[in-house]
Amino acid sequence: MLACSYANADHFFNDSKNSLWTRNYYYDRNYTEVSTTPALKEWAQGFIYSFESGYTATTIGFGLDIQAAAGFKLHADRDQTGAGLLPVDKVTREAADSYGEIGWTVKAKYQQTEVKAGTLMPFTPVIFSSRARLLPQTFRGVELKSKDIDNTNLTLGYVDKVNQRDSTNFENIRISTANGKFKAAETDSVYYGGFNYLFDKSNSIGFYTIKLDDIYQQHVFMSNNVIHLNDSLSLIPDLKYYINRADGKKLAGKVDNDLIAANFSLKHDTHAFSLGFLKSYGDTAFPYITGGEVLFFLDGISTDFLNPREDVFSIRYDYDFKNYISGLKGMVRYSEGHNIYLPNLGGTDLKEKETAFDIQYTVPEGKLKGLSVRARYALYDNDFASTAAFKPDHEFRLGIDYTWNF
Template sequence: MSNQFSSFRLTGLGMLAALLSQGAAASFVENSSLTLAARNFYLDRDYKGETPYSAAREWAQGFIVRANSGFTEGTVGLGIDAIGMLGLKLDSSPDRTGTQLLSYDPVTREARDEYSELGLSLKGRISKTKLSVGTQFPALPIINASPARLLPQSFRGAYMISDDIDGLTAHLGRMDRVNLRDSTDYQPIGLASPNGRFRPGASSERFDFYGGDYRWSDSLTVRLFHAELRDIYTQDFLGLLHTLPFGEGKLKSDIRAFNSRDDGQARGGKVDNLNVGGMFSYLWGGHSLGVGYMRQFGDTAFPYIAGGEPVVLSDGTMSADFVNPKERTWAVKYDYDFSASGIPGLTGMMRYLHGNSIDLPALGGSNLTESSKDFELAYVIQSGPAKGLAFRVREAFYRNQQGAASTFRSDNETRINIDYTIKVW
């Protein structure tokens, strides 16, 4: 796979250079863009109860430069995208690393002063179909490059997106490596195994996926995807997004179902999981009030790629994922956009999740519970010299009945972000 990517890059660069030398570069340059994003991130997990260490607490500064070209003119357009990322340590200590903000030495647990990486991808376009090879940031239910730390998770592979069929956005891809959020190098794609759910260290060099979103109508979108992490698991996804006018507002339904089983050599052990969940929200004025439920069927937990989060009902929670074996999760969520009260740019969120019937005999029992209370307040400056400067504060209070060996331990968590993106051109 690596040789195939290298060959493609060399061939693509040769073709691109030839086209540019022939004067076909007008759109390539005119439709290019360059942005610089700065992110200041403070993360504090204050663990409660019996725990190997009392806290994970770090502060870091990140910079992300994205340079995206347009496409060369002609039936087949070619282009190139580049991303450079830099993370800088502002505060850390060996007794409180592990936030995934900073890369650190696994022996001394000393965080590195800085870490950086460069990603490149060649892209081609025919009509409304685009193909890129190289660094990828997919955002799909079955593979999601997590943006939840200082620098985003990325993958290496080939990814095609097509809008040629009216109403349908089709996706097709193959990834062979992943670069974790606090890492500077690519490695085989691993299976997440928090709480010892699967065989530790299971990884593969091939993740294939295909599927799409079909806009059945203005109010209904159907999502279908299939994925295979070779010799570890296969997964099918069905999703429905629907809005319905109701009274002074509208009712929004978000239903997600994942069917997962082990594949080939089953390097991660048995995988047998059906995850079904739905969030039903009513939106009116600046308000949104939602109630959700998610349940794990089958003999194992929900499988997903290591280094990120599962895109399920609990997506966005900070201290746990709520997809343990047999788990049943209720959720209540309230959002408010203060622009409805004359304060544009200010938003708030409150959420409560409660999971029960958790089956983890090695961590305390077969009818365990967990819960999380989440709060968020964010503000984006709307005008003036600092327009676009964003502030975000999040608090979570997570509790569970699992033992000290659990990956997710009871904690109070604080995250503070200050983000600013400058469009250079």
């Protein structure tokens, strides 16, 4: 009996993984119009330690994951805080010198089905853990993932709290109210789930749904494909159709939105050229959880491009410098939204536009393999009223990431 217990423990520890992810992040947003806050500038250093155990050698395997994260202020003047890297005192506007948190997740596995409970970092089209600042956004709840059905990835989950990227406390989950799109509302009951069916490694379809109790429901149908036109040329369509409606007591007010998100990429060797479209229908904006982004092709830096009735066109070019400098990649993108309906913020046919640049170098080999330096720059403009959440700006972000696995 004792030998059996030791054997179970061996799998728990011998199959475990330890890593330390370090992130140095500089954020600099300068507003181009007169504002009470002319700029947001924060610089911080983050550390995220992760322990992922193996599973006990029992019919149902059991395990434990631990994540410890800490952030440290390097620079943040009181009149320029609010970039989301550091917690900020609501009264003094001072950024914290440091902050940290520890998350625990218990897990169980049977065949190809895994259940986790505790601190979660979901990654689905309807809810996902944002890593767009210093420390990742986390949720508290239960999630099941299964691959027991052939060619199918199934996800089911329930979360009741969120720990935002610049916070150490779990709080209720809220709908984003940027630009006054919805009334402020929160819930401690969120259900989500869905599946991806893979025809092969390059072609799949899927469906996901989420319910923020008494706020909104969202459903998304999706298709991802890679069409090989010849040995060096591929067409990559990425299609999503969202249906958004109010739920229960409608605490955020009316939610009535359908959204088509379509992106078509043509890839040839080191070049990729993309055309993307967002087409919004209905009386309201697209709803999503505050503190994060929406997981589709258009990753706006200074805006979300999800206002009521907004139509968006985006053109993008990517280049891989691997023939000259292995590990270096660059991107430039222009996006424009029009037909925006915000009568309380300037009109019923408003516009916004963003030009974004992104360059990233990842060390491909050697002792520093995996060290990544990423710089992002964006120029954003709109004709909204000055009280809008998104204001014309120039924005620069610099991130240096490295992960030790041991």
